Amino acid sequence: MTVEFALLGSVEARVDGRIVDLGHARQRCVLAVLLVDANQVVSVDQLVERVWADRHPQRVRNTLYGYLSRLRQALAIAEGADIVRRSGGYVLDVEATAVDLHRFHDVTARARAAARNEQDEQAATLFGQALGLWRGSAFAGLDTPWINALRDAVDQERIAAELDHTDVRLRCGHHSGLLAELSARTETHPLDERLAGQFILALYHCGRPADALHHYQRIRLLLAEELGCDPGLPLRRLHQQILTTDPALNVPATVPAAGRAPGPAPALVPRPLPASPPVP
Structure with missing residues (x-):
C-alpha cells in the first residue's frame, strides 16, 4: 500500500489515497519532526525540544514513547514507511518523494536548473508542479517555537519559488x-x-x-x-x-x-x- 505524507498544509498521511488517523496535534507534531528530517536520526532530546520546547523534558519522555508507539501502529498498514529506533534516537524510513516538503525542494531545484539552462517552458511547468503541492499554511494546526520558525522559513521558500516561477513565465510571454x-x-x-x-x-x-x-x-x-x-x-x-x-x-x-x-x-x-x- 502506497503511503504519502503532507506537510504543506495540515499534517496528513494517506495510504492508497485514504487518510490515516494520526491522532491529536501533539502526536502529529512528533510525526512532522520525523518527516522534516526523514531518513535521518532525530535524537530523543531533539524530539522533546521541538515538540514540547522547555516544558519539563524529563516528564514528557514517556508521553513521547507512547506517541511513537501509536504512530507506528497507525502506519503499520503502509509499505515503505516505518519509525525505527536507532542508536541515539528515532528515524522515519521513507522514500523522500513520499513527503510533499521534500518533493517541493526536489522539483524547485530541477525547475531552477532548467531556468539556468534557458529551458523556460520546462522550468515554468516544474515550478507549477512544485507550487501545486501547497494546500495552505505549512504545518497547519501545529504551534511550537520550532515548528513556527520552520513554517516561516518554508513560507519564504514558497515565496521565492513564486517569484522565480513568475520570472520564467514572463520570459515565456x-x-x-x-x-x-x-x-x-x-x-x-x-x-x-x-x-x-x-x-x-x-x-x-x-x-x-x-x-x-x-x-x-x-x-x-x-x-x-x-x-x-x-x-x-x-x-x-x-x-x-x-x-x-x-x-x-x-x-x-x-x-x-x-x-x-x-x-x-x-x-x-x-x-x-x-x-x-x-x-x-
Missing part, C-alpha cells in the same frame, strides 16, 4: 495571464520590489505603459513613506527602460512553428535566480 495574480500579490506584499518589477513589466507588455509607470510611482512613494528609501537599482532601471521604450525589454522573436502565428515577444527578465533560504 505569459504576461496577460499573470496580471490578475500579480495585482493581488502586490496588494499583499506592497513593498516587495522584485514583485513590483514583475507587475510593472507585465503591465508594460500588455500595452499598459501608463499603468506600469503609475505602479512604479506608487511603490516609490510607499518605500519613501514606510522605509525612508528609494527603489533599488533594478526597479529604477526598469522604470527608465519603460520611459524610453527600450528594446532591450524584449527578447528577439523566435521563428514560429509551421502554421502557427507568431506571438508577442516575451519580456527579458534577469536570469540569475536566488537560492531558497535554508530550512532550520
Whole structure:
C-alpha cells in the first residue's frame, strides 16, 4: 500500500489515497519532526525540544514513547514507511518523494536548473508542479517555537519559488495571464520590489505603459513613506527602460512553428535566480 505524507498544509498521511488517523496535534507534531528530517536520526532530546520546547523534558519522555508507539501502529498498514529506533534516537524510513516538503525542494531545484539552462517552458511547468503541492499554511494546526520558525522559513521558500516561477513565465510571454495574480500579490506584499518589477513589466507588455509607470510611482512613494528609501537599482532601471521604450525589454522573436502565428515577444527578465533560504 502506497503511503504519502503532507506537510504543506495540515499534517496528513494517506495510504492508497485514504487518510490515516494520526491522532491529536501533539502526536502529529512528533510525526512532522520525523518527516522534516526523514531518513535521518532525530535524537530523543531533539524530539522533546521541538515538540514540547522547555516544558519539563524529563516528564514528557514517556508521553513521547507512547506517541511513537501509536504512530507506528497507525502506519503499520503502509509499505515503505516505518519509525525505527536507532542508536541515539528515532528515524522515519521513507522514500523522500513520499513527503510533499521534500518533493517541493526536489522539483524547485530541477525547475531552477532548467531556468539556468534557458529551458523556460520546462522550468515554468516544474515550478507549477512544485507550487501545486501547497494546500495552505505549512504545518497547519501545529504551534511550537520550532515548528513556527520552520513554517516561516518554508513560507519564504514558497515565496521565492513564486517569484522565480513568475520570472520564467514572463520570459515565456505569459504576461496577460499573470496580471490578475500579480495585482493581488502586490496588494499583499506592497513593498516587495522584485514583485513590483514583475507587475510593472507585465503591465508594460500588455500595452499598459501608463499603468506600469503609475505602479512604479506608487511603490516609490510607499518605500519613501514606510522605509525612508528609494527603489533599488533594478526597479529604477526598469522604470527608465519603460520611459524610453527600450528594446532591450524584449527578447528577439523566435521563428514560429509551421502554421502557427507568431506571438508577442516575451519580456527579458534577469536570469540569475536566488537560492531558497535554508530550512532550520
